[in-house]
Amino acid sequence: MKKCLAFLVALTVGLLPCGCSRQQSPPPAVSKIAASSSTAGSTVSAAQSTPVKAVWPTQDWSESSPEQQGLDAAKLEKADRRIHDNYPNFYSLLIVRHGFLVYEKYYGGMTRDSANPVYSVTKSVTSALTGIAIQKKLIQSVDLRIGDLLPEYFTKVDNQQKKDITVENALTMTGGLQSIDDNFGAFYQSSDWALHTISQPLSAKPGAKFEYNTGLPQFLSVIISKTSGMNLRKFAEENLFSKIGVTVRDWTHDSKGYYGGGFGLSLTPRDMAKFGYLYLHNGNWNGDQIIPRDWVQASIHGHVSVGKGLDYGYLFWVQQARNSENGKSWFAYHAAGSGGQIIIMIPDLDMVAVITANVTGKSKDGEDTLSLIPEYVLPAVVQ
Numbered sequence: 001m002k003k004c005l006a007f008l009v010a011l012t013v014g015l016l017p018c019g020c021s022r023q024q025s026p027p028p029a030v031s032k033i034a035a036s037s038s039t040a041g042s043t044v045s046a047a048q049s050t051p052v053k054a055v056w057p058t059q060d061w062s063e064s065s066p067e068q069q070g071l072d073a074a075k076l077e078k079a080d081r082r083i084h085d086n087y088p089n090f091y092s093l094l095i096v097r098h099g100f101l102v103y104e105k106y107y108g109g110m111t112r113d114s115a116n117p118v119y120s121v122t123k124s125v126t127s128a129l130t131g132i133a134i135q136k137k138l139i140q141s142v143d144l145r146i147g148d149l150l151p152e153y154f155t156k157v158d159n160q161q162k163k164d165i166t167v168e169n170a171l172t173m174t175g176g177l178q179s180i181d182d183n184f185g186a187f188y189q190s191s192d193w194a195l196h197t198i199s200q201p202l203s204a205k206p207g208a209k210f211e212y213n214t215g216l217p218q219f220l221s222v223i224i225s226k227t228s229g230m231n232l233r234k235f236a237e238e239n240l241f242s243k244i245g246v247t248v249r250d251w252t253h254d255s256k257g258y259y260g261g262g263f264g265l266s267l268t269p270r271d272m273a274k275f276g277y278l279y280l281h282n283g284n285w286n287g288d289q290i291i292p293r294d295w296v297q298a299s300i301h302g303h304v305s306v307g308k309g310l311d312y313g314y315l316f317w318v319q320q321a322r323n324s325e326n327g328k329s330w331f332a333y334h335a336a337g338s339g340g341q342i343i344i345m346i347p348d349l350d351m352v353a354v355i356t357a358n359v360t361g362k363s364k365d366g367e368d369t370l371s372l373i374p375e376y377v378l379p380a381v382v383q
Contacts, residue, residue, distance in 0.1 A: 076376070118337045177201070273343070316333050
């Protein structure tokens with residue numbers, strides 16, 4: 001997990017324009033939220049008659065050619081060659097533009113029906129579910145202390161400051177606890193992932209600094225389960241996934257039955273793209289406000305700086321995506337999982353891109369999968 005963080009910080013140097021003005025400012029600061037308001041290896045071909053407006057992809061994606069949606073297909077084929085030459089671990093690359101699936105390729109024997117563990121992309125899903133829980137008044141505010149919501153986990157803490165960890169601290173990775181990612185195996189093998197997380201030493205005052213910690217979103221999973229009366233998977237299926245046509249293929253849980261808040265979800269790439277498309281539309285799906293709009297805006301606002309232009313929102317990474325050919329950049333945010341699982345949203349381009357890969361493999365030259373976006377996908381944008 002920490003290797004993933006190190007990559008993101010390093011990669012941002014390539015994603016950011018050095019000394020250039022931003023094409024779009026990040027979303028404005030948002031106040032605290034309170035309860036209220038195919039075939040493997042095939043490319044998508046142009047339909048005989050592409051509709052002017054894409055149909056919402058609840059059942060399936062509308063398809064179009066790259067050219068019809070303002071992308072240079074020849075430049076996208078360079079991405080395909082790059083993947084074949086350098087990424088033996090690659091599984092898929094999908095691009096959605098103006099609501100149309102314009103590019104879709106699979107590798108390593110994968111197909112459009114292949115579900116892949118998305119690892120820490122799960123965190124961004126948990127962020128969405130937290131926003132929904134707040135809208136339903138299951139959680140009153142991000143300012144609430146987790147110790148007040150889950151007192152049974154805090155009765156024997158070794159440091160009373162742990163009781164000051166808030167919901168927002170869990171969303172922004174500022175809980176102050178030593179990261180369970182330092183020994184993920186011990187965390188995974190424990191019977192109660194939330195209890196294992198709170199048992200770690202306090203290394204900083206809650207809220208004082210960013211430290212990536214897969215254990216923190218586990219508190220959100222337990223809170224949502226206890227307040228809703230259903231486990232996180234069922235809550236997600238009823239309040240999120242069923243509304244956008246996404247099928248959960250698998251989701252890991254601990255011995256207590258609490259599903260992973262920071263990892264463990266498996267989705268197909270097309271379903272990953274649906275989740276990104278929902279965020280691209282500020283939580284609205286065909287007129288149904290599934291995730292509160294203000295929650296989406298709060299989530300993709302950089303609450304804490306990670307370094308070199310990379311910020312962290314509510315379990316989303318926030319940065320500028322830079323075209324490596326001309327230096328032009330756009331505000332972007334993404335969900336990222338170990339091994340190179342990516343859902344990146346670029347609002348000004350009306351674009352979502354999805355990448356999946358084998359977590360046990362790596363590229364030949366050490367480049368991570370996200371580098372394909374600034375180096376190949378963004379240069380393909382012609383209008």
